[in-house]
Amino acid sequence: MPRFDIHVRVMPRPTLLDPQGQAVEHALESLGFKGLDKVRVGKALNFYLDRPNKESAAKDAESMCSKLLANPVTEDFTVTIEEAAG
Amino acid sequence: MRVAVIQFPGSNCDADTVRSARDAGADAYLVWHRASDLKGADAVIIPGGFAYGDHLRAGAIARFSPVMKEVTELAGQGAPVLGICNGFQVLCEAGLLPGALMRNAQSRFLSRPVTVRVETTVTPFTSAYEKGAIFRVPIAHGEGRFVADEATLEALESDDRVVMRYVGENPNGSVNDIAGVTNERRNVVGMMPHPERAADPRVGETEGLKVFRSMLQSMELPKGGSR
Numbered sequence: 001m002p003r004f005d006i007h008v009r010v011m012p013r014p015t016l017l018d019p020q021g022q023a024v025e026h027a028l029e030s031l032g033f034k035g036l037d038k039v040r041v042g043k044a045l046n047f048y049l050d051r052p053n054k055e056s057a058a059k060d061a062e063s064m065c066s067k068l069l070a071n072p073v074t075e076d077f078t079v080t081i082e083e084a085a086g
Numbered sequence: 087m088r089v090a091v092i093q094f095p096g097s098n099c100d101a102d103t104v105r106s107a108r109d110a111g112a113d114a115y116l117v118w119h120r121a122s123d124l125k126g127a128d129a130v131i132i133p134g135g136f137a138y139g140d141h142l143r144a145g146a147i148a149r150f151s152p153v154m155k156e157v158t159e160l161a162g163q164g165a166p167v168l169g170i171c172n173g174f175q176v177l178c179e180a181g182l183l184p185g186a187l188m189r190n191a192q193s194r195f196l197s198r199p200v201t202v203r204v205e206t207t208v209t210p211f212t213s214a215y216e217k218g219a220i221f222r223v224p225i226a227h228g229e230g231r232f233v234a235d236e237a238t239l240e241a242l243e244s245d246d247r248v249v250m251r252y253v254g255e256n257p258n259g260s261v262n263d264i265a266g267v268t269n270e271r272r273n274v275v276g277m278m279p280h281p282e283r284a285a286d287p288r289v290g291e292t293e294g295l296k297v298f299r300s301m302l303q304s305m306e307l308p309k310g311g312s313r
Binding site: 012016017018019020022023043068069071073074 | 142143146150178179185186188189190191192193231233234235259
């Protein structure tokens, strides 16, 4: 069965306060980096998924995001899928 | 009245919660999260702590523990279900309560007393209070900032479903100073403050015990009689 390389990115909704992002922004500024705006901290998850085709891999990966990986109230997610090498 | 206090790997307020429920007169006991039987519980409390180390998000993994199927079923039958702190987070993740709890606005873990006001007495966990009662109670959380979309918030406010609100100071940036909410049916309640830590004269505060007394009171009344 083909193996797919799944990358999930989960980010806090842009309208919601992200104190972690703010703290990172302040730390970067104190290091002397200028011109920063709206630093936000999210999560990245990578995994392999064995599925007959890309469509069914996409369907399951998105279902995982809706059911567990992202909180529908506070977070948005994106999924990218590539056929795993070798 | 039989009260199941759910114990997850990482729960740390379970013993205090059992004790407070017993002090209020309940037959309270622990139920391990892998259990598929609540042993005849009339009510359930999900205590504070860090179930599954808060991995992914607080409550996100715990909501899939086998016992949560039973808890959801009992809640669906209208039985009183309370989530305290991490328990509140679990109930939101499980969809038994609306909204979500995000990292405190100041990004710090907060462990200290706050002042709250009881906004509604029409729940099985606040019926023993006077409406508008104000008391001191400890909080201990890193993720207690309650958020909900506008429509949900509007419904919570107009249906009298905000159970407790912070007064004087909003410690975590919760929208509308919300410290606790209830579901549409009003049998499931979540609160960030720890009433079990304000339920013994030896720790200085006793007003929290009324959360547990309310629960007992609600079982003595006929269904819907607490309204």
